[in-house]
Amino acid sequence: MAVTASATSSPFVAAIEPITATDDEIRRSLEDAEIPPLLPALAYATGDLSLLRDDLRPDPLSFSMAQGGLSEVQQERARALAFEAIVRFRDGGSQPAPAPSDEDLLRIMEYAVGGAAMAEYLPLLEEELAYRGEDRRAPGWSVDEVAPGTTFEVVVIGAGMSGLLAAHRLQQAGVPFVVLEKNGDVGGTWLENSYPGCRVDNPNHNYSYAFAQRHDWPLHFSTSDVLLDYFRQCADVFGLREHIRFGTEVQSAEWSDSDLRWTVRVRTPAGDEEVLHADAVISAVGQLNRPNFPDIEGRDSFAGESFHSARWRHDLDLRGKRVAVIGTGASAVQFIPEIAPEVGELLVFQRTPPWLGPTPEYHDEVSSGLQWLYAHVPSYSEFNRFCIFWKMGDGALHSVRVDPDHAGGGDGISEVNEFVRAMLTGYLSVSFAPRPELLPHVVPDYPPGAKRMLRDNGVWAGALTRENVRLVTDGIREITPAGIVTEDGVEHEVDVIVYGTGFHASKFLTPMRVTGRGGLDLHEHWDGDARAYLGVTVPGFPNLFCLYGPNTNIVVNGSIIYFSECGVRYILGCIEHVLRSGAAALDVRPEVHDEFNERVDAENRLMAWGWSEVNSWYKNEHGRVAQNWPFTLLEYWQRTLRPDPADFELLRLA
Numbered sequence: 001m002a003v004t005a006s007a008t009s010s011p012f013v014a015a016i017e018p019i020t021a022t023d024d025e026i027r028r029s030l031e032d033a034e035i036p037p038l039l040p041a042l043a044y045a046t047g048d049l050s051l052l053r054d055d056l057r058p059d060p061l062s063f064s065m066a067q068g069g070l071s072e073v074q075q076e077r078a079r080a081l082a083f084e085a086i087v088r089f090r091d092g093g094s095q096p097a098p099a100p101s102d103e104d105l106l107r108i109m110e111y112a113v114g115g116a117a118m119a120e121y122l123p124l125l126e127e128e129l130a131y132r133g134e135d136r137r138a139p140g141w142s143v144d145e146v147a148p149g150t151t152f153e154v155v156v157i158g159a160g161m162s163g164l165l166a167a168h169r170l171q172q173a174g175v176p177f178v179v180l181e182k183n184g185d186v187g188g189t190w191l192e193n194s195y196p197g198c199r200v201d202n203p204n205h206n207y208s209y210a211f212a213q214r215h216d217w218p219l220h221f222s223t224s225d226v227l228l229d230y231f232r233q234c235a236d237v238f239g240l241r242e243h244i245r246f247g248t249e250v251q252s253a254e255w256s257d258s259d260l261r262w263t264v265r266v267r268t269p270a271g272d273e274e275v276l277h278a279d280a281v282i283s284a285v286g287q288l289n290r291p292n293f294p295d296i297e298g299r300d301s302f303a304g305e306s307f308h309s310a311r312w313r314h315d316l317d318l319r320g321k322r323v324a325v326i327g328t329g330a331s332a333v334q335f336i337p338e339i340a341p342e343v344g345e346l347l348v349f350q351r352t353p354p355w356l357g358p359t360p361e362y363h364d365e366v367s368s369g370l371q372w373l374y375a376h377v378p379s380y381s382e383f384n385r386f387c388i389f390w391k392m393g394d395g396a397l398h399s400v401r402v403d404p405d406h407a408g409g410g411d412g413i414s415e416v417n418e419f420v421r422a423m424l425t426g427y428l429s430v431s432f433a434p435r436p437e438l439l440p441h442v443v444p445d446y447p448p449g450a451k452r453m454l455r456d457n458g459v460w461a462g463a464l465t466r467e468n469v470r471l472v473t474d475g476i477r478e479i480t481p482a483g484i485v486t487e488d489g490v491e492h493e494v495d496v497i498v499y500g501t502g503f504h505a506s507k508f509l510t511p512m513r514v515t516g517r518g519g520l521d522l523h524e525h526w527d528g529d530a531r532a533y534l535g536v537t538v539p540g541f542p543n544l545f546c547l548y549g550p551n552t553n554i555v556v557n558g559s560i561i562y563f564s565e566c567g568v569r570y571i572l573g574c575i576e577h578v579l580r581s582g583a584a585a586l587d588v589r590p591e592v593h594d595e596f597n598e599r600v601d602a603e604n605r606l607m608a609w610g611w612s613e614v615n616s617w618y619k620n621e622h623g624r625v626a627q628n629w630p631f632t633l634l635e636y637w638q639r640t641l642r643p644d645p646a647d648f649e650l651l652r653l654a
């Protein structure tokens with residue numbers, strides 16, 4: 001895909017092309033259409049709100065199903081209506097109508113999601129969708145304007161999705177910065193995870209920056225190489241590479257109470273220590289960046305090859321080998337079906353089975369008809385982004401929330417959650433019909449949402465039911481030079497062990513040493529239980545800002561990019577506040593932080609992941625949910641729109 005200059009803020013979106021297609025070509029493209037965003041996009045593009053016919057509106061209760069739950073007949077009618085609208089648009093010279101009034105826009109959006117009340121969401125969505133290509137989250141200020149002559153330097157740690165975003169916004173505001181990255185390239189997660197089958201679980205039209213959307217994603221769920229390419233291109237197009245120091249790992253950051261600045265110690269590519277100074281530090285080190293190996297006795301004694309999925313050994317030929325995979329989490333469910341056909345024998349060691357959301361298009365390319373519609377129907381791609389945003393975000397949140405009045409008994413958390421559970425159980429029953437004896441081992445005994453829900457297009461059952469694959473559910477007792485011994489005393493001899501055992505998700509900002517006011521050590525202070533205000537600031541650590549920090553992960557498959565975009569805007573707002581006030585730094589007030597965290601904890605306890613006892617990476621060593629945001633996406637946007645000066649103490653040089 002070539003990056004093109006365009007009239008929009010996205011370097012990936014050329015101006016919508018005028019329609020020259022014949023009637024037949026349009027009809028053929030519409031056969032591939034994603035229906036729920038179709039009529040809303042056309043109403044937006046043409047100004048014809050009569051397209052929003054009540055009988056073709058999705059039902060909010062079935063909105064998360066394929067084609068928004070619309071029947072075949074409804075889909076056909078919607079296509080016919082869309083065909084006429086596209087032909088009229090073409091014959092009128094493909095001229096988009098003026099932007100609708102807020103009232104009309106609200107009507108269009110509410111129709112798109114089946115009638116849910118959207119008034120509160122309107123300003124968020126106008127920003128998130130950037131219908132006309134505007135970059136509405138760009139800082140509306142610059143250092144020269146708010147504090148002329150002031151020097152304020154920022155160190156950003158990490159050049160993954162979040163670090164690149166922070167760098168782009170700092171550059172827009174004219175704030176000098178350097179990005180320190182331990183790897184040799186940008187991309188973080190998508191650089192490091194190159195295992196077979198690695199792909200995003202959130203459809204790509206949603207998993208991309210709002211200001212750098214793509215309409216021409218080749219796959220619905222891109223593989224890691226496509227995502228890496230996207231982030232590399234963002235670094236290039238936004239001119240960020242010259243600010244990044246690669247191969248440079250931050251060892252520590254130390255706040256000086258006298259200078260009101262940070263001292264950052266790094267290990268350079270040559271292995272030397274170097275010291276940098278900065279007014280603010282933005283940690284963009286990710287939650288899922290440090291591979292986790294299970295604490296199993298004898299792990300180092302294994303005589304064969306072993307590696308973690310995030311450090312895939314592409315040099316190792318697995319063909320014909322006896323391979324053990326430990327874990328059946330998000331990565332393992334992606335790579336096991338890929339390696340199963342080539343290895344000699346595959347033993348899958350499972351502690352807890354995952355729930356799988358049926359996703360027939362999971363590995364599919366975006367069809368040519370759909371690509372044509374994205375390229376020619378103005379705002380169709382954006383409305384598609386909106387439908388994904390809703391059905392995988394706030395529109396689904398209620399399905400993983402505990403209903404205290406639910407009288408279902410057992411471990412059910414609500415009527416709707418039990419409905420989802422029944423559907424997903426049905427999917428597993430059908431998938432594993434050829435090997436029904438596996439069913440008791442592959443159907444989870446915890447409510448959907450308590451652990452990360454994974455996607456499947458049939459390949460999971462396809463892999464586990466192969467002749468050369470065996471699911472082992474006995475616990476692991478130890479690892480020996482020859483293989484893995486389970487609790488029943490059986491030694492399973494293998495040549496290779498692959499650890500699909502996730503990351504040190506709750507060990508935020510490790511292994512860096514971070515010391516704040518009065519020499520306070522961040523990790524001693526947290527004691528394994530990381531907390532921050534809005535996931536961003538920690539009392540006692542002035543001008544230290546975290547991205548993808550504590551309690552900013554989401555479970556119902558929204559996009560982390562959305563969180564980082566909100567977080568970065570908030571951080572830029574904090575820096576603006578410091579600069580405008582002539583202070584050197586700000587420090588969040590402990591009572592603000594504590595009250596916020598109490599709310600988060602109370603709410604997390606009412607979510608499937610906090611309520612259920614099942615093991616998951618969402619809980620830290622204290623059993624507290626330190627990862628997840630339990631509220632709506634709307635609430636995070638509202639709370640991070642701009643910092644409230646009353647939440648902070650300003651620090652000034654004596």
Ligand SMILES: Cc1cc2nc3c(=O)[nH]c(=O)nc-3n(C[C@H](O)[C@H](O)[C@H](O)COP(=O)(O)OP(=O)(O)OC[C@H]3O[C@@H](n4cnc5c(N)ncnc54)[C@H](O)[C@@H]3O)c2cc1C
Pocket residue numbers: 157158159160161162163180181182183186187188189190193198199200201202207248249250251284285286287288289331512547548558559560561
């Ligand atoms: C396999 C996998 C699949 C995922 N799928 C999805 C998905 O479908 N949807 C979704 O929203 N999210 C998904 N995620 C979460 C994903 O991590 C985020 O979407 C996003 O990539 C996070 O970006 P980040 O920049 O915050 O962190 P990262 O991508 O982890 O980047 C952190 C960067 O910081 C650098 N760094 C760390 N420590 C230091 C240091 N001390 N000094 C210098 N540099 C340092 C790292 O080298 C890395 O480049 C997935 C994660 C994984 C691992």
